[in-house]
Amino acid sequence: MTVWRDAALTGWGRALRASTRAARPERANQLIEALDAAGPSLCLYGAGRSYGDAALNSGGATVITSRLDRVLAFDEETGEIEVEPGAAIGGLLRDFGPRGWAPPVAPGTGFVTVAGAIANDVHGKNHHADGSFGQHVTQITLRTGGGETLTLQPEDEAFRATVGGVGLTGAILSARLRMRPIAGDKAFVRERRMPSLDAFIEAFTESDRRYSVGWVDAAATGATLGRGILEEGESTGEPSRERARRARAIPFDAPPFLLSASVVRAFNAAYYARIPKDGRTRVRPLSAFLFPLDALADWNRLYGKRGFHQFQCVVPPDATESLRAILAEAAGSGLASPLAVLKRLGPGSAGMLSFPMEGWTLTVDFPAAQASADLIGRLGATALDAGGRVYLAKDALLPPSAVPRMHPELDAFRAVCDRLDPEGRMTSDMARRLRIRRAADG
Numbered sequence: 055m056t057v058w059r060d061a062a063l064t065g066w067g068r069a070l071r072a073s074t075r076a077a078r079p080e081r082a083n084q085l086i087e088a089l090d091a092a093g094p095s096l097c098l099y100g101a102g103r104s105y106g107d108a109a110l111n112s113g114g115a116t117v118i119t120s121r122l123d124r125v126l127a128f129d130e131e132t133g134e135i136e137v138e139p140g141a142a143i144g145g146l147l148r149d150f151g152p153r154g155w156a157p158p159v160a161p162g163t164g165f166v167t168v169a170g171a172i173a174n175d176v177h178g179k180n181h182h183a184d185g186s187f188g189q190h191v192t193q194i195t196l197r198t199g200g201g202e203t204l205t206l207q208p209e210d211e212a213f214r215a216t217v218g219g220v221g222l223t224g225a226i227l228s229a230r231l232r233m234r235p236i237a238g239d240k241a242f243v244r245e246r247r248m249p250s251l252d253a254f255i256e257a258f259t260e261s262d263r264r265y266s267v268g269w270v271d272a273a274a275t276g277a278t279l280g281r282g283i284l285e286e287g288e289s290t291g292e293p294s295r296e297r298a299r300r301a302r303a304i305p306f307d308a309p310p311f312l313l314s315a316s317v318v319r320a321f322n323a324a325y326y327a328r329i330p331k332d333g334r335t336r337v338r339p340l341s342a343f344l345f346p347l348d349a350l351a352d353w354n355r356l357y358g359k360r361g362f363h364q365f366q367c368v369v370p371p372d373a374t375e376s377l378r379a380i381l382a383e384a385a386g387s388g389l390a391s392p393l394a395v396l397k398r399l400g401p402g403s404a405g406m407l408s409f410p411m412e413g414w415t416l417t418v419d420f421p422a423a424q425a426s427a428d429l430i431g432r433l434g435a436t437a438l439d440a441g442g443r444v445y446l447a448k449d450a451l452l453p454p455s456a457v458p459r460m461h462p463e464l465d466a467f468r469a470v471c472d473r474l475d476p477e478g479r480m481t482s483d484m485a486r487r488l489r490i491r492r493a494a495d496g
């Protein structure tokens with residue numbers, strides 16, 4: 055029997071309290087039962103690692119799929135794997151890394167579920183080389199909002215709507231994907247100082263490594279604007295002296311002065327200077343390189359009780375002046391936290407509403423405050439004016455008018471949703487806020 059419970063009383067996470075009902079099935083048949091009995095307003099929830107409201111459903115029902123995390127099949131010859139929706143990306147690396155296989159694409163945390171990775175068509179540090187997560191998915195089994203079970207292939211419209219479709223076509227019941235062969239579950243990592251944005255762009259463009267990612271000093275201005283550290287990596291079988299450690303917890307909500315402009319400037323300067331001028335190389339566990347924040351449980355408490363907003367945009371390859379303007383405005387605001395990342399994206403994307411497009415993606419965390427929200431609005435507008443996008447997985451602030459500007463296939467997406475879910479059951483706070491489904495959410 056399905057366990058539908060009063061969401062406020064479950065203790066399954068603060069984020070779920072706004073839902074009226076929640077279910078966390080542990081078996082595939084319970085999942086179907088829960089979906090069928092969910093009522094007219096239904097949202098899927100994976101590991102809740104989206105920063106905004108993509109997996110929240112105030113006043114409606116939420117089905118959590120993270121407990122459905124079994125591996126259903128694995129072909130050692132080809133690396134093709136079939137999993138339940140809640141299988142975690144980090145768990146796949148832990149279990150299959152020692153056998154020479156890694157998830158094809160890994161976002162910055164290993165807690166993300168396969169269904170969540172599909173629903174946001176996530177990208178990793180290897181996007182320029184390997185494309186987005188959805189490009190490695192070979193089959194999706196979907197329970198549509200209308201109650202049908204479909205087996206979708208990459209050439210199907212409904213597949214392209216489900217990948218990056220923020221859960222609005224239905225519930226992913228299972229997925230097949232191609233794992234990537236790796237030389238070993240360690241990473242050979244090279245770190246180099248980049249003294250300016252121009253240096254970063256040049257180095258990213260020339261890099262021939264599979265993984266590349268930049269930490270940016272988002273407080274640096276003037277000649278040092280956009281300086282940071284470029285990390286490049288390759289998988290290796292060499293031993294690492296670094297052990298995979300248990301996550302250390304942040305025991306309290308940090309006081310606001312820790313994120314004041316002067317403390318952030320000083321922290322960033324020290325963080326930049328810790329890399330020797332001529333760089334350094336080391337061998338690290340691949341998981342530690344791919345999922346740096348997972349070493350710190352509850353890291354969000356560093357932002358104090360009020361929390362934070364993460365802003366992530368992408369701008370086209372030649373829009374470097376817009377990228378510079380975004381960085382300059384963030385740095386000049388005195389609001390940017392030390393968490394800021396620059397990556398190069400290749401052209402790969404697999405869904406109608408996918409975020410990835412070729413260009414430069416910048417991510418910056420800002421402590422939650424009206425001034426940050428206003429700033430993020432301006433940064434997003436600059437990115438959109440440059441022909442870029444803001445990432446839905448990170449957003450809680452965009453206006454509805456941004457969605458058709460960012461996603462030219464929005465009408466086709468809406469048509470698929472209307473076909474698969476004619477009564478408009480599939481929804482979320484984000485879907486309503488951004489009127490993604492228009493008629494149904496209006």
Ligand SMILES: Cc1cc2nc3c(=O)[nH]c(=O)nc-3n(C[C@H](O)[C@H](O)[C@H](O)COP(=O)(O)OP(=O)(O)OC[C@H]3O[C@@H](n4cnc5c(N)ncnc54)[C@H](O)[C@@H]3O)c2cc1C
Pocket residue numbers: 097098099100101102103104105108109119139160161162163165166167168169170171173174175176177178179219220221222224225226227347447448482
């Ligand atoms: C520290 C950190 C680093 C990150 N780094 C990156 C990065 O490098 N690249 C990147 O692309 N993203 C990154 N992200 C964002 C993250 O990858 C996405 O938000 C991802 O979608 C979260 O997956 P989840 O399993 O937590 O799903 P949730 O956040 O719970 O849900 C995400 C979406 O998936 C839908 N969904 C969940 N389960 C199902 C299901 N069974 N069927 C259908 N729809 C479903 C939800 O409705 C929602 O729309 C990062 C997030 C964090 C916290």
